[in-house]
C-alpha cells in the first residue's frame with residue numbers, strides 16, 4: 066500500500082477507530098471462516114484471539130475474552146471472594162465502571178487519590194487507605210494509555226498484605242514499561258475494546274492473569290458456570306465474529322502504537338511542552354495525549370468529574386479534584402492512510 070506523507074497535524078485530530086484499512090480483506094476472510102464453520106460462538110476464533118492477546122502479555126498464564134470489560138472485572142472480583150460488606154479500594158479518577166463493578170457485588174468502595182503527574186493511583190494515599198480500610202481487593206487504573214507510575218510499589222504492597230489487585234487496563238492497550246505489559250503486575254488485568262479505545266472490537270473485553278485458576282474461573286463465569294455450574298456466572302461470552310476483529314487488531318497492535326508514538330513525537334511534542342512526561346522505559350499506547358496547559362482544540366478531559374463526587378462520598382481527594390480541571394486531551398487517532406509515521410520521523 067502506498068502511504069502518503071501526513072499533510073497536517075490536524076489530520077490526527079479527526080476521530081477514527083483504530084482499525085487499519087489494510088486489515089479489511091483479512092477480516093472478511095476470517096468472517097467467512099466463521100460463517101462456514103457453523104460455529105458462531107465458543108469456537109476457534111475466540112481461542113486464537115485469546116492466545117494472541119496472551120502472547121503480548123508475557124508473565125500472564127493466559128487470557129479470557131468477554132463481551133465487555135464488566136465481565137472480566139466482576140469475574141476477577143468474585144474469584145477474589147469479594148461480596149457484601151467487603152471493602153474494595155478504587156481510584157476516584159476513573160470511569161464509573163470501575164467502582165460499579167465492586168458495588169454490583171455488594172462491596173463497599175473506598176476511594177483513593179491520584180498523583181498529578183500521571184493521573185493514576187498515588188502510592189502514598191493507597192498505603193494509607195489500605196491500612197485504614199483493610200480492603201479485600203483493590204483497583205489501579207492505567208489512565209490515558211500509560212502505566213500507573215506507582216504500579217510496582219502498589220503491587221508489592223498488595224502482595225505483602227494479601228490484597229487482590231486488579232489493573233483496569235481499559236485504556237492501556239499496547240503500553241509497556243521496560244517491556245512489561247499492563248495487567249501483569251497485579252493478580253488480574255482487564256481490558257475494554259469499546260468503540261473509542263486504542264483498538265476496538267466494537268464491544269468487548271479481555272482478562273489476563275498469571276493465575277491459571279482465575280482464568281478457569283472466568284471461563285466458567287462468562288458462560289453461566291458451565292460445565293459443572295460450581296461458578297455462579299452469567300453470559301459474558303464474546304462471539305466468534307467479534308473475536309475475529311480482536312485477532313486482527315491484536316496482530317496490528319504494535320504497529321498501531323508505534324505509529325501513534327511517532328506521530329506524537331513528530332507533530333505534538335514540539336508544540337506541547339506542558340505534556341504529561343513518562344518515566345524512562347515506558348511506552349504509552351497513547352489512548353490519550355494529555356497536557357496540563359489549556360488548549361483550544363481538545364477532546365476535553367479524560368474524566369471531568371471524579372467518581373467520589375458523582376457518588377457523593379465525603380472524602381478529601383485534592384489531586385483527583387485538581388486533575389478534573391487541570392488537564393486536557395489533544396486528539397490523536399490512528400490514521401495510517403495519512404502517512405507512515407516512522408518514515409516521516411526518519
Ligand SMILES: Cc1ncc(COP(=O)(O)O)c(C=O)c1O
Pocket residue numbers: 133134135159160162163206233235236256257258259269270
Ligand atoms: C477506565 C475504564 N474502565 C472500564 C471501562 C468499561 O469498559 P466497557 O465499556 O468495555 O464495559 C471503561 C470504558 O469504557 C474505562 O474507561
